[in-house]
Amino acid sequence: MSSGLANEALAYADALHNLARYLTGSETDAEDLVQETYARALRAAHQFTPGTNLKAWLFRILRNTFLSLYRRQRHNPTVGGLDTVNPDVPGVASESWMLGDIELDRLRKVVAQELEAALMTLSDDARTVILLDLEGLKETEVAEVLGCAVGTVKSRLARARAALRQRLKDYGT
Amino acid sequence: MKCEDVRIQLLDYQRGRVPLPAQDEMRAHLDACPDCTRAEGVEHELTSVLEHRLPQHPASLALKRRLAAQWPAAEAETPWWSRWRPQLAAAFAVVALLLVATPVLYYERTASHLANARAGMVAEAVNDHLRLLGSQHPLDVEGGGFHQVKPWFTGRLDFAPAVAFEGDADFPLKGGAIGYFRDRKAAVFVYARRLHPISLLVFRADGLAWPADALTRIASTDAYVTAERGFNVILWRRGEFGYALVSDVNARELEQLAAKLTGGS
Numbered sequence: 001m002s003s004g005l006a007n008e009a010l011a012y013a014d015a016l017h018n019l020a021r022y023l024t025g026s027e028t029d030a031e032d033l034v035q036e037t038y039a040r041a042l043r044a045a046h047q048f049t050p051g052t053n054l055k056a057w058l059f060r061i062l063r064n065t066f067l068s069l070y071r072r073q074r075h076n077p078t079v080g081g082l083d084t085v086n087p088d089v090p091g092v093a094s095e096s097w098m099l100g101d102i103e104l105d106r107l108r109k110v111v112a113q114e115l116e117a118a119l120m121t122l123s124d125d126a127r128t129v130i131l132l133d134l135e136g137l138k139e140t141e142v143a144e145v146l147g148c149a150v151g152t153v154k155s156r157l158a159r160a161r162a163a164l165r166q167r168l169k170d171y172g173t
Numbered sequence: 174m175k176c177e178d179v180r181i182q183l184l185d186y187q188r189g190r191v192p193l194p195a196q197d198e199m200r201a202h203l204d205a206c207p208d209c210t211r212a213e214g215v216e217h218e219l220t221s222v223l224e225h226r227l228p229q230h231p232a233s234l235a236l237k238r239r240l241a242a243q244w245p246a247a248e249a250e251t252p253w254w255s256r257w258r259p260q261l262a263a264a265f266a267v268v269a270l271l272l273v274a275t276p277v278l279y280y281e282r283t284a285s286h287l288a289n290a291r292a293g294m295v296a297e298a299v300n301d302h303l304r305l306l307g308s309q310h311p312l313d314v315e316g317g318g319f320h321q322v323k324p325w326f327t328g329r330l331d332f333a334p335a336v337a338f339e340g341d342a343d344f345p346l347k348g349g350a351i352g353y354f355r356d357r358k359a360a361v362f363v364y365a366r367r368l369h370p371i372s373l374l375v376f377r378a379d380g381l382a383w384p385a386d387a388l389t390r391i392a393s394t395d396a397y398v399t400a401e402r403g404f405n406v407i408l409w410r411r412g413e414f415g416y417a418l419v420s421d422v423n424a425r426e427l428e429q430l431a432a433k434l435t436g437g438s
Binding site: 027030034035108112158 | 218229
């Protein structure tokens with residue numbers, strides 16, 4: 001890997017660690033995950049296509065590393081895919097409270113700890129899609145990270161945000 | 174356009190991803206439909222809350238140091254003409270004109286030496302920054318402002334560091350320490366940008382191979398701007414002093430501080 005690419009890759013350490021922290025829920029595991037991600041990226045550097053999004057490529061490696069090393073070790077009920085969890089989360093349109101001023105008011109009052117706690121109750125995939133969206137990745141890049149179609153990203157993101165709003169309903173009451 | 178169609182596309186609408194004709198239709202619908210307007214407000218608020226209040230967990234400095242160590246260090250750039258070195262050498266061997274070959278070989282060795290020396294200076298600056306942050310007591314003199322930090326160096330160095338920037342709200346001065354740059358003592362001023370520490374090393378410039386090309390104009394000074402192992406580095410020389418600015422803040426912010434330092438020093 002060229003020194004320029006290595007320097008650019010290292011510049012994404014904060015963003016990668018942030019996602020790793022939200023996926024693993026542990027500082028130690030997050031550090032291990034990021035370190036393993038960079039080790040794998042270094043070994044696979046020849047597969048990276050110059051001119052494509054290095055950040056998205058690293059996120060994909062991190063997610064795949066997480067899936068192969070961490071997810072299978074855990075017994076968290078929220079670790080299944082987004083499509084297999086939160087069956088109690090209703091559709092956006094069916095929740096009258098979610099469209100009202102009450103929800104808007106609660107959202108404005110929600111504090112950082114509540115937001116983090118609510119996010120951590122979502123599935124790994126839901127958390128991932130929300131955080132990748134926050135990182136400013138385009139839908140095509142998120143699709144590349146998650147290994148799914150762009151349309152799937154749209155629906156997953158919408159469902160993940162709806163689930164998060166539903167969880168936030170429990171705070172600030 | 175129906176409410177269901179609008180709700181599905183609200184996020185795309187807010188991100189500017191809806192094509193123009195549909196965008197106009199959505200805007201018209203939102204102007205006329207209070208429920209969808211509220212729904213849009215909620216989506217907007219959720220994005221805002223996530224962007225501004227969701228706790229961020231950046232990598233620790235120790236992790237960054239480990240990552241930098243496990244990755245290959247940046248190598249000095251190879252001159253483009255070095256690929257032709259064998260052919261050049263063969264041609265010169267055939268011609269065998271000592272008066273021509275000697276200056277070329279001399280230049281080649283000098284250029285290589287300078288490139289290595291330049292890379293060495295950058296690596297030294299990053300190492301000094303890491304050494305300082307990795308020590309148990311990174312600052313010998315802490316807080317108290319510029320007029321406590323700068324006089325503290327008197328008697329501890331064989332020069333008075335020429336630094337005039339006292340720190341401000343954007344780049345507060347956190348303290349100072351004695352460091353070493355190559356074979357000489359250095360005054361280290363530690364500024365901060367949010368939670369990022371920034372080291373300014375000031376040392377005697379004589380005898381060092383300063384970069385002479387690929388310089389960037391910052392305020393009134395030509396500086397060498399580069400990055401190594403995830404850290405941004407700016408080197409410049411003014412009078413008898415050399416300056417090395419190192420941090421993991423982004424390059425633009427580091428150049429802002431360099432401009433303040435070079436503008437006032």
